[in-house]
Amino acid sequence: MPEGHTLHRLASQINRLFAGRTWRVTSPQGRFDAGAARLTGRAPERAEAHGKQLFVHLGPDIWQVHLGLYGAFSFRGDESFSGADTLGAPRTKTQTLSPEYDEAGWIVPEAPAGAVRARVHVPNGWADLRGPSKCQVLSPMQYEAVTRRLGPDPLHQPDGQIDAALAAQFQQNLARRRVSVGAALMDQAVIAGVGNIYRAESLFAEGISPDVASAVLAEEQSAALWARLTAQLRDGVAEGRIRTLRPGEERRQPQRRHWVYQHQGTPCLRCGEIIRMRELQGRRLYWCPGCQLVP
Ligand SMILES: [Zn+2]
Structure with missing residues (x-):
């Protein structure tokens, strides 16, 4: 299971690649459809890790991800989209990509492989979340209740x-x-x-x-x-x-x-x-x- 250091690296990478940028969010696998619909078309403000949990803040909503034993994010994009390929459970590395862009100037992502719970996409790249033990959108009160139960990090x-x-x-x-x-x-x-x-x-x-x-x-x-x-x-x-x-x-x-x-x-x-x-x-x-x- 990824320990706290991995979640902090993940939060930093999400901040660097996505914070302040309008993203598209989908759930290719379908299990996060409602959450994705709530998060898409908005700009995440910041990501933070508390222990083994990731929280991405978007206005009053908070996207909570717990990778659990098998979860991982994989990142793909063009040269300007740099960082770790995967953060979380070890995954095989996919090939380097020759990027294509749509008319709006957004990179065209590869077809989702495997059970992708959530895909977040910005013009120069995207990230796929697979196998998390938790992936849901919290209200501020729910966020408060979750973080209150966590010990100091x-x-x-x-x-x-x-x-x-x-x-x-x-x-x-x-x-x-x-x-x-x-x-x-x-x-x-x-x-x-x-x-x-x-x-x-x-x-x-x-x-x-x-x-x-x-x-x-x-x-x-x-x-x-x-x-x-x-x-x-x-x-x-x-x-x-x-x-x-x-x-x-x-x-x-x-x-x-x-x-x-x-x-x-x-x-x-x-x-x-x-x-x-x-x-x-x-x-x-x-x-x-x-x-x-x-x-
Ligand atoms: Zn000894």
């Missing part, structure tokens, strides 16, 4: 800074949960944008066992965890992928990007203990029993 902090209020909110959310910290980090009401990889890698980096009760984490530990997740998510936005091993830390494994995620059964790069994996609430949890001791 570390990527909502000013560049290079820690927002003390958001960090405190995270700490209070952890303190109120009666689950392990490993389970709490996956709860989008505790912290928005963290998925399986950031959970494993942030707890490893801070030497916190995923089995520690969320409510008993010391204040310094939750502050350190917030700062760690902030740094890791920012790196993810900058690099376009999750890479928690920094240059020089790969130890003769140049392709390796993570300390523990998907490295079960192999020795920990830091302490040599064997990395473990088990299921927790249907998702795989990875940790090093040597570095992440239960106190």
